[in-house]
């Protein structure tokens with residue numbers, strides 16, 4: 001299994017802290033071999049500063065702009081949908097000559113990732129891998145409830161009855177499952193509780209397909225991905241003048257996404 005390509009899909013958009021978030025994520029992913037990073041810009045065009053970060057990882061990557069279209073929630077749904085379509089129509093290019101198999105992971109640009117999430121969990125997903133996510137869902141941790149190695153329930157606060165009560169960061173699907181389906185994060189997912197369970201159910205997956213990771217042992221279980229959010233600093237804006245527009249803030253020639 002260990003030669004499976006890891007395909008990470010990351011929606012991203014312009015904001016004050018985005019470059020900082022992306023540098024953090026890029027530094028983590030740089031440590032992982034055989035990983036293709038698909039980054040979709042929620043905007044009309046690519047941002048050179050973002051592309052430079054991707055280049056410096058030395059990872060194979062794809063960077064495409066797809067601005068969220070009317071009707072879609074502005075939370076990465078449309079970008080992940082376009083990435084799924086890209087994966088399905090460019091599979092051999094993404095896998096390269098050396099890989100026949102892959103795993104798809106939706107890694108948002110603002111989470112905190114342990115390298116072992118990729119090397120020990122995602123790399124080994126045969127169908128649908130699920131693991132704990134820290135600081136998500138209004139609680140300390142969300143995790144699959146594992147009994148005798150199988151998952152019949154979820155330790156989550158919000159709507160545990162969902163078929164897959166898991167955050168975007170808490171699962172990965174084998175490329176085979178992606179290729180055998182046309183499921184995307186469609187508009188109908190708005191009526192299906194959360195995008196995660198919508199996608200996975202649409203892929204034809206069931207709870208019995210879940211391979212739990214990181215649950216061994218009674219205590220001191222480790223969390224390998226945290227649902228963090230970088231706070232936006234409160235920088236006072238230049239006051240608007242009725243006659244003159246406010247001048248752009250001075251960043252002394254440095255690139256900041258103001």
Ligand code: UGA
Nearest residue numbers: 010011012013042074075076079108109110167168169195
């Ligand atoms: C939570 C989950 O962690 C997301 O994976 C899920 O898509 C989202 O809920 C949802 O309900 O749909 P949260 O941390 O609250 O997300 O949201 P963000 O991290 O702000 O956004 C998720 C991803 O979408 C990020 O990679 C972000 O860069 C991207 N995004 C966000 C855009 O591409 N455009 C936007 O306008 C906002």
Ligand code: MN
Nearest residue numbers: 108110111228
């Ligand atoms: Mn987030």
